[in-house]
Amino acid sequence: MRLKVIFFTSILCLQGLYASQDNITEYFKYLDQYPATLGPDGSYQEGEIEIIRDREKMLEIQASTNRMVGLVAEDNYWIWLNDAVRFPGGNYGVYGRIIWKCGLESIPGIAVLPLLPNGKIALNRNYRHATRSWEYELPRGCVE
Amino acid sequence: MRLKVIFFTSILCLQGLYASQDNITEYFKYLDQYPATLGPDGSYQEGEIEIIRDREKMLEIQASTNRMVGLVAEDNYWIWLNDAVRFPGGNYGVYGRIIWKCGLESIPGIAVLPLLPNGKIALNRNYRHATRSWEYELPRGCVE
Numbered sequence: 001m002r003l004k005v006i007f008f009t010s011i012l013c014l015q016g017l018y019a020s021q022d023n024i025t026e027y028f029k030y031l032d033q034y035p036a037t038l039g040p041d042g043s044y045q046e047g048e049i050e051i052i053r054d055r056e057k058m059l060e061i062q063a064s065t066n067r068m069v070g071l072v073a074e075d076n077y078w079i080w081l082n083d084a085v086r087f088p089g090g091n092y093g094v095y096g097r098i099i100w101k102c103g104l105e106s107i108p109g110i111a112v113l114p115l116l117p118n119g120k121i122a123l124n125r126n127y128r129h130a131t132r133s134w135e136y137e138l139p140r141g142c143v144e
Numbered sequence: 145m146r147l148k149v150i151f152f153t154s155i156l157c158l159q160g161l162y163a164s165q166d167n168i169t170e171y172f173k174y175l176d177q178y179p180a181t182l183g184p185d186g187s188y189q190e191g192e193i194e195i196i197r198d199r200e201k202m203l204e205i206q207a208s209t210n211r212m213v214g215l216v217a218e219d220n221y222w223i224w225l226n227d228a229v230r231f232p233g234g235n236y237g238v239y240g241r242i243i244w245k246c247g248l249e250s251i252p253g254i255a256v257l258p259l260l261p262n263g264k265i266a267l268n269r270n271y272r273h274a275t276r277s278w279e280y281e282l283p284r285g286c287v288e
Contacts, residue, residue, distance in 0.1 A: 129193045
């Protein structure tokens with residue numbers, strides 16, 4: 001009986017430890033599977049936010065910023081990645097991004113700026129959950 | 145020795161279980177602390193996406209959609225909430241939102257549409273981490 005308890009509690013805990021240590025491996029799986037939407041790595045010397053792929057450097061940045069690097073969380077719809085990056089100024093840091101899973105295969109969507117012949121701009125009015133309010137916004141859509 | 149193992153593994157596992165069951169309590173803490181930015185609850189009958197606050201109904205929606213409801217994840221910068229909601233059509237579902245922590249106290253930011261005297265529109269060109277590319281976009285800013 002006691003052995004059973006040890007066995008099952010250990011299994012549960014190993015799962016937890018595995019999940020927390022493996023977030024960088026899971027992160028690289030996504031980056032390597034979807035290079036077109038999650039890449040390119042960029043170059044800080046060209047004014048871009050460069051993604052750091054060196055695991056030791058990633059852990060160093062994680063420790064110095066006190067922010068988890070790698071796959072932070074995911075569900076059926078979204079992925080939250082915290083990238084270890086080098087900014088155009090040369091500093092290292094962590095920069096997060098949340099991605100719709102449906103948008104991993106291609107460009108997730110577009111927005112248009114509809115200029116009417118009289119010079120006015122057409123806007124939509126939608127209720128948006130993110131802001132909990134009605135918003136005037138440019139027409140936009142998801143690519144399916 | 146064996147008792148020690150049981151003790152420590154049990155503590156670890158209880159922490160894990162506690163964390164996973166407590167995400168709805170943590171979620172309500174945020175909603176109640178920041179009603180101006182995380183609310184209002186809205187009304188599906190008025191075409192809005194209504195937030196469901198009944199815990200039993202929330203767990204029912206979590207089970208039927210197979211998506212975690214409550215506080216999914218957070219770090220120093222972001223909070224990921226999955227709200228149990230009722231849509232204008234009457235259906236129940238889960239709708240996520242990611243919020244900058246710095247924006248919880250007030251409106252997080254604004255965008256402007258700069259119309260020039262000659263009828264043209266001024267746009268910025270920025271390197272954006274979210275898309276990993278240079279973007280033309282409306283000037284916008286964070287409220288601090």
